[in-house]
Amino acid sequence: MQIKLKGNQNSWGLVAIFSHWIIAFLLLIQFTSGIRLSTMNFSYSKLELIDFHQSIGSVIMIFVFFRIIWRFYNSKPFNRELPNYHLKLSKITHLVLYFLLFSVPLLGLLYNWLSDMDIIIFGLITVPNIIIFENEDLADILIEIHFYLAIFFIFIVIVHFFAALYHLIIIKDRYKIFYRMRFKSIK
Amino acid sequence: MFKSLINYLVIFFLVIFSLNLFGKDNKKREKNMDKMTKITIKIDRIFKSNEIDYQRVIKIGKQLKKLGIEFPSYSKPDSEVGRSKKSMWTERELFLKMNQDFVDAVEGFIVAASTENKEETWAKFKVAFEECQKCHHKFARAKINLLED
Numbered sequence: 500m501q502i503k504l505k506g507n508q509n510s511w512g513l514v515a516i517f518s519h520w521i522i523a524f525l526l527l528i529q530f531t532s533g534i535r536l537s538t539m540n541f542s543y544s545k546l547e548l549i550d551f552h553q554s555i556g557s558v559i560m561i562f563v564f565f566r567i568i569w570r571f572y573n574s575k576p577f578n579r580e581l582p583n584y585h586l587k588l589s590k591i592t593h594l595v596l597y598f599l600l601f602s603v604p605l606l607g608l609l610y611n612w613l614s615d616m617d618i619i620i621f622g623l624i625t626v627p628n629i630i631i632f633e634n635e636d637l638a639d640i641l642i643e644i645h646f647y648l649a650i651f652f653i654f655i656v657i658v659h660f661f662a663a664l665y666h667l668i669i670i671k672d673r674y675k676i677f678y679r680m681r682f683k684s685i686k
Numbered sequence: 687m688f689k690s691l692i693n694y695l696v697i698f699f700l701v702i703f704s705l706n707l708f709g710k711d712n713k714k715r716e717k718n719m720d721k722m723t724k725i726t727i728k729i730d731r732i733f734k735s736n737e738i739d740y741q742r743v744i745k746i747g748k749q750l751k752k753l754g755i756e757f758p759s760y761s762k763p764d765s766e767v768g769r770s771k772k773s774m775w776t777e778r779e780l781f782l783k784m785n786q787d788f789v790d791a792v793e794g795f796i797v798a799a800s801t802e803n804k805e806e807t808w809a810k811f812k813v814a815f816e817e818c819q820k821c822h823h824k825f826a827r828a829k830i831n832l833l834e835d
Contacts (some may be wrong), residue, residue, distance in 0.1 A: 538829050541723065541822045543815065546730050556759040614724050625735050635721065 503685045509675070510684035515573055518566045519680060522600070525559050530653055537646070538674045554609065554621045560604040567597065581674050592659055599652040606645035613638035712768030715760035718753055719769075719826075725750045726815065733808055740802045747796040750814075754789040757783055774825045781825055788817040 506512035511519070532552045539545045578586065611618050615633045618626040666676040678684055723748055732738055732746075758781070761774055774781050791814035798810040 540828055541826070546727060549727060550731070550734070593757060614728075616724065616728050617735055619731055619734050622734055635724070639720070 505572075506576055506679075508576050510679050512573060513682075513685045514569055515566070516685065518562055518569070518683055522559060522562050522566065522680050525555055525562070526656060529559060529591055530649070530656075533649055550619065550622070553611065553618060555655065556604040556607050557618065557620050557626065559600070560608070563597075563604070564602045569599075576675075576679050578674050578676070580674075585674075589662070592662070594657065595655050596659060599648060599655060603645060603648050603652055606641050606648065610638045610642040610645060613641065691817070711760055711765030712764055712770070715757070715765070716769055718757055718760055722750060722757075726818065726834070729811055733811070738804060740799050740807075743799045743807065744796055747792060747799055750796075751789055751792045751796065754785065754792055758785055771825050771826055771827055777824075781821075784817070784821045784824065788814065788821060791817045802834050 502511060504513050506515055510516070529552065532548055532555065536545065536548055538550060539548065581589075608618065609630070612628045612630040613632075613634045615628070617628070620626065663677060663680075666672055666674065671680055728746055729743065732743055757798075761770065763775065763780075767774075791810070795807065795810040795814050799806040801807070
């Protein structure tokens with residue numbers, strides 16, 4: 500059996516499928532921890548959760564960076580039968596998703612760096628601060644934007660999720676949208 | 687052009703942010719508290735990293751102490767409650783005592799950091815952190831229950 504790393508007309512390929520589902524899983528953790536953080540009172544558990552949230556965010560950023568590079572290299576399936584408005588909607592949603600996937604963690608990263616706070620991924624790797632100046636006021640503005648963009652992000656992910664469910668349940672995956680993102684499709 | 691647009695945007699946000707802070711006692715208090723919270727995160731992370739720069743720890747500790755000393759001055763009798771409980775004003779003596787206990791604990795932390803003994807410094811940080819929590823429990827409103835007094 501040959502495993503298809505790259506995509507074709509019937510599948511996104513192993514690399515894209517794996518990164519899609521791993522990012523989806525990490526985002527679920529990230530949204531949950533983010534919402535929990537915004538409601539938590541000051542405690543040592545909060546500090547621990549901030550570190551965890553920041554570590555997951557760093558891992559998401561690495562995956563997204565890798566996924567964007569792979570997207571240019573990968574052969575993508577094209578839906579010829581898909582109605583035009585579906586194509587347009589999907590394109591817009593995906594563009595917004597990629598923008599948020601990259602900008603939300605980046606804002607978190609900049610907040611830490613501008614506040615002169617070390618970024619330690621899972622207590623193992625310290626990410627060097629590449630910003631030489633400190634600006635707490637700017638950092639506070641960026642973290643506010645991070646918060647509101649994250650709320651918008653949750654909304655867009657819900658739209659994406661329900662669009663996938665629509666394809667799977669309502670129109671019985673007529674255009675194989677869901678199938679192409681399943682591991683089954685790589686065989 | 688893009689660069690100058692970014693610069694204008696940053697200046698715009700900074701001006702709006704500064705105007706928002708101007709004259710509002712509770713905003714200054716919250717800003718001060720946010721800075722103190724950030725410093726505790728900073729110290730916690732320094733101790734989680736492999737190499738501890740004690741000079742940096744002392745510098746940050748001094749900033750924390752300064753913010754702690756300044757903190758009561760942002761809760762004048764006529765100031766808005768904001769994220770604080772009314773007890774900050776009704777139990778003023780206790781608030782000032784607890785704030786002083788925190789400042790003293792931070793001083794102990796700075797002294798310990800100057801010995802460059804990791805265990806001792808960390809133990810003193812935990813003492814200061816305990817003081818933070820005690821004060822928060824008594825005088826800060828819970829985030830998910832803003833209806834409390």
